Amino acid sequence: MALAALVSATPRVYKRAMSFSAVIVAAGTGSRAGGSKQWRDLGGRPVLRWSAEALLAAGASELAVVVAPGAEARAAEALGGLDRWFAVAGGDTRAASVQAGLDALAAPPDARVLIHDAARPLLDAATIRRVLDALDEYPAALPVLSVADSLRRGADGLIGEPVDREGLWRAQTPQGFRLGALRDAYARWSGASPPTDDVEVARAAGLAVAMVDGDPRLMKLTFPEDFAMAEALIPRQTRVGQGFDAHRWGPGSSVWLCGVEIAHDQTLIGHSDADAGLHALTDAILGAMGDGDIGDHFPPTDPQWKGASSDRFLEHAVDRLHARGGRLINVDVTLICERPKVKPHRQAMRERLAALLSLPLDAVSVKATTTEAMGFTGRGEGLAAQAIATIDLPA
Template identity: 65%
Template structure:
């Protein structure tokens, strides 16, 4: 079933503590907003409209780089006005199901979407909700009343409605009141809203302590992938060689179409391999003249950006250079620092090592240099 999505991301996040508003903070290495958008697109959303503050339109583009099928629009002074701005921006017709979602609930799944669309078939709206499990008390400093929790539910998002139903309901809503959710708007207009089982994982990030909990939950929903890369280049006439992004004075150079930095080439392949995204030759063919003499850090940054675009993050990298000469140890710290800079990694997660083959093979005969690399990448499960 075709459906559209409006994601509300225009709030100021005052209760979340110091820092960026919630949608723009990172969770397990990717923006919180991106979690929901990726899920809805993967679940088959025909369009996703992100409603945000005017000064965050560009930030949305950065957070959602590489994704297609979404667009950002400016929101209003209240959540209700932002929802209405999102509804107005949709291309869907009046009978198309529309899911309204808070950007601060990153753990939405395709199963949640399917459950809502099924429940909407027999109602004017559908929400995910959890029965209240805790005893409810009313009072300030002292308890004044214990409230029965029977029949009480905690509403979550996304919430599903047909576009025309929700638009008409908002048109009838009194302008001097602010609804706490979209279901309340449809209820007031006489609509029937179905309850679908909610999910404790579908928590809303509100207070500073929620983010630490979300990080732990996000870790349980991610996998670690390992990639390996190998590259070799022959020696030729020259005065310097590039290795792991560092220029080393030498009586020879490595021969290649680019700058022949075997360390960066091996590491680029390791990163691409960890996400199953081909190899360096597919992304930068040696037959393409634009890469002649190119600095290999461009290749490495490209691979790292591919990881980020898929919602992953690089955990650590390890490069081994195999050669008789030049001596690597004097340059190892500079190489580690350069790789850490390029990949935005702590220095402790970057290793560069060197060894020889004690005169054996093509490296032992000083015909060429061999580089091996391994990296660990954390990806969505």
């Protein structure tokens, strides 16, 4: 059976112990945002996944994710690892997609249901709870924000008269209802054009809609620049990782250190190119993420890594960081050896690391020290490197 069919065929059983059902509308084309915004990456996760995780974590017993016909497999990829959700093929309008989601729910008519737009990814538990609580007293509820800016009409590039903002509110989602009442309201809709949202349908059916506090972070991703704003709103945490590596000296004519080949009367011995600086830095980045170490990702027992450039190891660690929505802030590498002299090559090493890591040069430090002829590095038996990497990740 195809993946899309498996998703749609997943058995759905409504559990009364859970507090609500939910529908995420993700069938739009997102043309103003550059297309398919629900699948785009935001903080290391698809936009759609943010809302799905929030609703499921808040206790949704079933979640209908309405996508464009044929996009079921893409939804399965975006929501991999989550349970209690299923994909539904949407319609030509938002209203048709909502109705398809409502029809697919297994909850009883008196169940609470939340309708949410995938384009509002930064949904939090407090907003969900405010909407659900309001449904204890009202048949429908809507999160809103006050209008802070002055409003003006305008045409042909010229500003016109002001608009009185008294009594005006900015509507958000999720919008909450009793499932049976919303289904009935849609069945009775007789407007000349499709409704703009579900509250419009509910009010046309005579349902009172309570207003609850919205969240300014629950912005709608409409234009390309909105993604940068949303990224800035994601809570982040700073982490520091450290790495250490050492290799023994052996016969050779050059050595690789921090991505730079240096002529020398010996070389470092290792399964790959034995670049201790890059190995230590790779471990520092992986360590900051809690993502194991270089040996977990590139086992020395695997013949494919014999003689491999350590650039690949470092780029792999950075790719994994970016996949989690993380950013590298700065790195600091210390090489510990008696020979070769590092200072003449330090600038080239910094420039190479900056290029590999896509960092500004002042965020890359390479230093060298000796052990005053003590230990294995002092006796010229090998070279050691230690590194520190600072990253930030979505919290």
